Amino acid sequence: MTPMPPLLEVDTLRVEGPEGHLLGPVSFALHAGRALTLLGESGSGKSLLAHAIMGTLPRGLRARGRIVLGGRAFEANDVRSRRASWGRDIALLPQEPWIALDPTMRVGAQLAETHALVGAKSRTEAWTRTLDDLRTLGLGGAAMAWPITLSGGMAQRAAFAITRAGGAPVLIVDEPTKGLDHTARDEIVTRLRQALESGCTVLTITHDIAVARALGGDVAVMLSGDVVERGEAQTVLAQPAHTYTRALLAADPASWKAHAAAHTAAAGEEVLTATGLRKDVGHHTAHRSGHRTLFRDLTLTLRAGDRVAVTGPSGSGKSTLGNVLLGLVSADKGTVHRHASIERVRYQKLYQEPTSAFAPRRAIGHALADLCKRHRLDNARIAPLMQQMRLPEPLLARLPNEISGGELQRFALLRALLLDPVFLFADEPTSRLDPITQQEVFDTLVNMTLERGCALMVVTHDPFIAGSLGPRRVAIGEQT
Structure with a gap:
């Protein structure tokens, strides 16, 4: 034949x-x-x-x-x-x-x-x-x-x-x-x-x-x-x-050791408190109901150095929780208190889709330079972070859609670190990375919380990543 x-x-x-x-x-x-x-x-x-x-x-x-x-x-x-x-x-x-x-x-x-x-x-x-x-x-x-x-x-x-x-x-x-x-x-x-x-x-x-x-x-x-x-x-x-x-x-997450969980940072200054949060989506009409409660009665306190994993099915409201905590979306019930003496810009987010966080017609290098100029930061801080995340210098001249999703996500992390965040909500920050780079970036996130006193909240679908982050977890499931 x-x-x-x-x-x-x-x-x-x-x-x-x-x-x-x-x-x-x-x-x-x-x-x-x-x-x-x-x-x-x-x-x-x-x-x-x-x-x-x-x-x-x-x-x-x-x-x-x-x-x-x-x-x-x-x-x-x-x-x-x-x-x-x-x-x-x-x-x-x-x-x-x-x-x-x-x-x-x-x-x-x-x-x-x-x-x-x-x-x-x-x-x-x-x-x-x-x-x-x-x-x-x-x-x-x-x-x-x-x-x-x-x-x-x-x-x-x-x-x-x-x-x-x-x-x-x-x-x-x-x-x-x-x-x-x-x-x-x-x-x-x-x-x-x-x-x-x-x-x-x-x-x-x-x-x-x-x-x-x-x-x-x-x-x-x-x-x-x-x-x-x-x-x-x-x-x-x-x-x-x-x-x-x-x-x-x-380097596959299934083989990771719970090295991050072995570190116990001393309880630091309170940076964020949420009390009795509830968030609904959708609406009621005469013919159908698209109403859904993502979470209710959610209360938590985050201090400098805390590490928390957020888990739950796709579409269950994990990203919405981060937006509420950051003040990007209002809760339908409950309150969020962010420390009054801390600049709001130090409450940062890594977006699940990094393309949504960069101007599409602005080269990566120009975007980082704009950030440094806007917040009076030293441009010299960019190169060491690029080296740490294995980002070659030629990428600075490219547009966001001209580099891989993993490279763009690492640039998004680099940009957030430049602002010395006290709270970082990382929405699936390593889902676009290969296992080796995934582990390197994850280690960078964890070490940052220890060295800089930053509260870290990570959304992940991977139980091995969640376990490696530490024992504290917020589980969000669909509710009606």
Whole structure:
């Protein structure tokens, strides 16, 4: 029997930028029903590879090599010829769901439009499939919601549904499970496996080792723009040959020791007190009720050096709690008291979606310089923090959408540290980072609370990260 040709073939693909060589050469073939999962540190070139295949590289970057899609060969730099295949033959779920969602359209309308225009479904069938997709992904009430009202995890699932709606046989998903609790993560993995069983091929970029194990197929490990190890997932993840792969697997949060919990900081000055907090969302109408209570009767006190984990399902109100504590959103009941002698700017937040925290048309270096000028800070403090977080200097010249999500999240952390916060609400601060960098950034957060007397509250879906932070926890579940 003649073997079936690959659905996607990548031949000696390279990416170059103003600073020189960035990626490759990379070559591989993807066959129907077979998964390839890319692992590696943030900024290693995984997302760059995905965008080079799609033809959506940031400005100033150039791809070379050959791409064969559905039997048609394209030069890697010939973007125009590949555009007709977008959504139909090949689809990409970008790392940031906000890039995939139109802020001016309700979620259901966007998904139905993709089913109709790309998937060639009738209007009635498109809407039926839309409701079924959203319900399957735990978004049954989100059809009429605007993207801005969704939590990060909910937006991620909505973007995934839209990416799959066209039925493209080649599916590239960039961090499809970041910011999701384990139940929602497993649902996304199930959908990816269903796509494989239906004859698709899936190229997955992830920092979650559990996702790589669940998808099976092949695994490739990237470091500094090169593939340093590749093989069957079962073999690579059980018996890694490369030193970096072994370090990557050893740094998985499931292997972390509770080193942070071993430190007991002396009770410091009170920086924030919340009493009897309640927050409701939604509204009542004559025909339906969308009303929900996120949390009620919530009382807590935070002192300098405290460390608290906030846990709960995706969309349960964890981010909302942080916004209430920071004064960004009002509570429906209860009070929040912040120390009167402390400047409000020292109550800081790391956003779940770092793209929402940076001006899109302002280079990273200019944004940091603006911060230093506004608050009369010494610019010389930037370089040591960049070195500590392994952020190369050339990134300062790029726009926020021209660097990886992990790199942007580290810049967001750096910016917060420049302001010497007394309270830092970190909303899934490491969900975009590879395990090694994740552990490094997490250690930086914990050490900061000890050295600077900063109260730290971390939102996480990972029980291992929560356990490593310390014994104190706020669990938020959905209430009606």
